[in-house]
Amino acid sequence: MQRKHVFVLLVSIISIIILVSLWVLNIQGEVSVFNGNIPILEVSTDGFLYSVNETIKICLKVANPTSSPMTFHFNSGYQFDYTISRGSIVIYRWAADKGFIQIFTKITIPPHDSIVRCFYHEPQDYFLELGIYEIHGFLVGYGGDSTTILVI
Numbered sequence: 001m002q003r004k005h006v007f008v009l010l011v012s013i014i015s016i017i018i019l020v021s022l023w024v025l026n027i028q029g030e031v032s033v034f035n036g037n038i039p040i041l042e043v044s045t046d047g048f049l050y051s052v053n054e055t056i057k058i059c060l061k062v063a064n065p066t067s068s069p070m071t072f073h074f075n076s077g078y079q080f081d082y083t084i085s086r087g088s089i090v091i092y093r094w095a096a097d098k099g100f101i102q103i104f105t106k107i108t109i110p111p112h113d114s115i116v117r118c119f120y121h122e123p124q125d126y127f128l129e130l131g132i133y134e135i136h137g138f139l140v141g142y143g144g145d146s147t148t149i150l151v152i
Contacts (some may be wrong), residue, residue, distance in 0.1 A: 060137035
């Protein structure tokens, strides 16, 4: 009887490891290809130089360069995210303290069109000291792009 419990425990642990790995890959996955075409992902900010305590507008543009609609499928309402890194260390992830609806969702972009999702990073979200930061925006599960800012 005890071997059965150990086996169930091992299977559970392995399942959790696999699920966490898939979740991490979903956030930082490669850009998907639609019939040989890749959506164009661009991250931009409303500036390059920021003062300490200044709000930063971060936008992620997802463009469909094809003549067919592109549909992106998600396992929940978690569709977009951004991170702020200093060097190679992620110091802030927008979605870390958010809850998302737990239903399948999708976004369809018409041919030769795009969508833009903007975030406003406030100092109370995470205070940025003087320095250079990389902002990475994600279309969850489909890839992302990054840009650099300087806080002076």
